[in-house]
Amino acid sequence: MLIPYESLLRLPTSTVDNLIREYLLSQVEDGSFNELNDKAIQAATEKCRQALKKGELIVEYSEDDESVAIRSREQIIQRTPLSED
Template identity: 50%
Template sequence: MLIPYEQLKQSLSTEALTNLMREFLLQQITDQGFDQTDSQALSQALPKVEAALKRGELVVEFSEEEESVAIRPADQVTSAMPL
């Protein structure tokens, strides 16, 4: 199930949302795109990730089956209705 950005902002602490976005960026190191792991690079990339979440380019997906939460590109999420 997809969690809309506004609901995410209301439900998660700032720290939890930041950690979720950091995890997404760290996954990008091995997958694609993002290639820096230092704190400054991560801090500079976080506003870009949050802006992409606001625009709907990235979405937060909760899997009840796997009990996991992940940020994914919207075009890679095919069958899930917003919460």
């Protein structure tokens, strides 16, 4: 289930910050994120917030394993099967 950006605005800031941190840490692990200093993390956090606002990144709740994660729009589109009419 995809969580609309407007719903994120109703969550405590710390909850959204934790989601963003988890997403950024996954970027470090896969090599997409080069630096790990405070300034770089702060800039990446703001960039992530803007991407969420623009819909480039989306928060997804998985009912199967009851987890929440930030994913790129492309990841979600690739995983979504096209319906055949």
